[in-house]
Each structure stands twice: as structure tokens, then as C-alpha cells.
Amino acid sequence: MRRKLAAGNWKMNGTGASLDELTTLARAHPTPTSDILICPPATLIHSAVKVASDTAIHIGGQDCHADQKGAHTGDISAEMIKDAGATYVIVGHSERRQDHNEQNENVRAKARIAMDTGLTTIVCLGESLTEREAANTLDITGGQLSGSVPDAATGHNLVIAYEPIWAIGTGMVPSLGQIGEVHDFIRARLERRFGPGVGRSVRILYGGSVNPGNAADIFDVPNVDGALVGGASLKSADFSAIITALEASI
Numbered sequence: 001m002r003r004k005l006a007a008g009n010w011k012m013n014g015t016g017a018s019l020d021e022l023t024t025l026a027r028a029h030p031t032p033t034s035d036i037l038i039c040p041p042a043t044l045i046h047s048a049v050k051v052a053s054d055t056a057i058h059i060g061g062q063d064c065h066a067d068q069k070g071a072h073t074g075d076i077s078a079e080m081i082k083d084a085g086a087t088y089v090i091v092g093h094s095e096r097r098q099d100h101n102e103q104n105e106n107v108r109a110k111a112r113i114a115m116d117t118g119l120t121t122i123v124c125l126g127e128s129l130t131e132r133e134a135a136n137t138l139d140i141t142g143g144q145l146s147g148s149v150p151d152a153a154t155g156h157n158l159v160i161a162y163e164p165i166w167a168i169g170t171g172m173v174p175s176l177g178q179i180g181e182v183h184d185f186i187r188a189r190l191e192r193r194f195g196p197g198v199g200r201s202v203r204i205l206y207g208g209s210v211n212p213g214n215a216a217d218i219f220d221v222p223n224v225d226g227a228l229v230g231g232a233s234l235k236s237a238d239f240s241a242i243i244t245a246l247e248a249s250i
């Protein structure tokens with residue numbers, strides 16, 4: 001059985017005061033039956049790890065460089081994220097693909113070094129609205145999956161997040177059928193490439209406007225193993241309700 005994962009991506013939000021949300025969240029879920037992850041901005045990773053120590057909450061980074069060190073002003077490496085005490089990292093988020101022109105090859109190199117460093121790596125995929133309307137969703141997500149996921153992937157070091165770009169921060173969510181179609185497709189592709197053992201053990205998250213009101217329905221969709229949550233992860237009460245919905249779906 002795949003252990004469910006509720007992951008919060010704070011993006012470029014949060015200062016030291018936001019760590020109170022982490023404390024409240026940890027108190028609300030002392031013994032979770034799912035994995036709970038918060039990915040704060042890089043400036044907060046170290047202090048978030050301290051706040052989350054002795055709690056069930058995991059801490060992750062939002063991106064890493066494909067090299068471990070060197071002349072890359074403003075970037076941080078997988079080793080630095082691990083050294084700060086985090087255990088997960090997100091790579092290939094659509095905002096990075098768009099804002100920083102990251103291509104599949106680059107995302108794959110980042111994922112590879114993150115895995116080599118011992119971080120559980122969340123690789124993000126998802127189509128734009130134009131691509132969905134042109135019925136290219138499976139082509140696009142399939143291409144991102146094969147291009148962005150390294151051969152070193154296992155059920156322990158890889159998590160996939162399907163995040164349709166048009167659903168991120170918009171309040172628009174694909175139908176449950178559309179979510180199911182893409183998750184089933186990703187599962188089949190993973191099984192074909194890595195074999196049934198690994199393919200069935202990789203967790204596939206849905207992301208894009210998940211909130212306390214729609215979470216339960218999304219978590220009932222087969223092959224949805226949790227969520228990658230942006231806006232609704234910033235307030236502990238909302239994220240807590242999403243975690244509760246996830247655990248009720250087990």
C-alpha cells in the first residue's frame with residue numbers, strides 16, 4: 001500500500017512568524033496516518049526543521065540546482081537542503097518551468113542529484129489550458145514524465161505531482177474523471193518504464209486549487225495518493241482539513 005502524502009508548497013510566502021502555522025498543524029496531527037510535508041521558502045527551511053522536530057511533519061525545499069556547489073548566485077543545492085534538515089524537495093514546478101525556463105532535461109538533472117543526495121523528490125508535471133483544449137494533455141504529461149524523471153527513481157525517492165497549470169491558484173479544478181484519466185495514465189507509464197513493483201509504489205499527487213471543500217472528492221479518485229497544495233497550505237486550519245479528508249479516504 002502506498003502511504004498517502006499531504007504536501008504543502010508555500011511558494012514565495014512566509015516569514016518567521018508563519019512558523020506558528022506549523023506548530024498549530026503539528027498539534028492538530030500528533031499521530032497522522034498519512035505523511036505530512038511542508039515546503040517553506042528556502043530562508044525558513046532550517047527554522048522549520050527545528051519547529052517540526054519531534055513532530056510528524058516533514059520539511060522540504062521547493063527547488064534545487066542540478067549541481068551540488070559552484071558559481072550559481074542565488075541558487076541552492078540538494079546538499080544544502082539536506083544539510084538544513086529537510087528530507088524532500090520539489091523539482092520542475094510549472095512556476096519554475098515558466099519563470100526560469102526550466103526544460104525537462106534540466107528538471108531530470110535536478111531530480112537525479114536530489115535522489116543521489118537522499119532527498120525524496122517530487123517531480124511536477126501538468127498541461128496548460130491551451131494544451132488541454134487541444135486534447136494534448138496525455139502527450140504533454142507523458143513527455144514531461146519520461147523527460148523529467150531519472151532512471152534512478154524508486155518508490156522511496158520519487159513522488160509525482162500532476163498539476164494542470166490552469167488549475168493552479170485559479171479555483172478551477174479538472175473534473176474527477178479528468179484527474180483520474182491522467183493519474184491512471186501516469187501510473188501505467190511508471191509501471192511500463194520501471195516495472196510493476198516500482199511503478200505501483202510511486203505516489204502520485206494531484207495539485208491545483210485543492211481546498212477543504214473539494215479535497216474529499218479528489219482523494220476518492222483511484223491513483224490519487226494525496227495532494228500538493230499551494231494557497232490552502234498557508235493556513236493551518238485549511239491544510240489540517242485537507243489532511244483529515246486524506247486520512248478519511250484511506
Ligand code: 13P
Pocket residue numbers: 009093163167168169170207208209210228229230231232
Ligand atoms: P494552489 O493550491 O494555490 O492552486 O497551488 C497548487 C500548486 O502549485 C502547488 O504546488
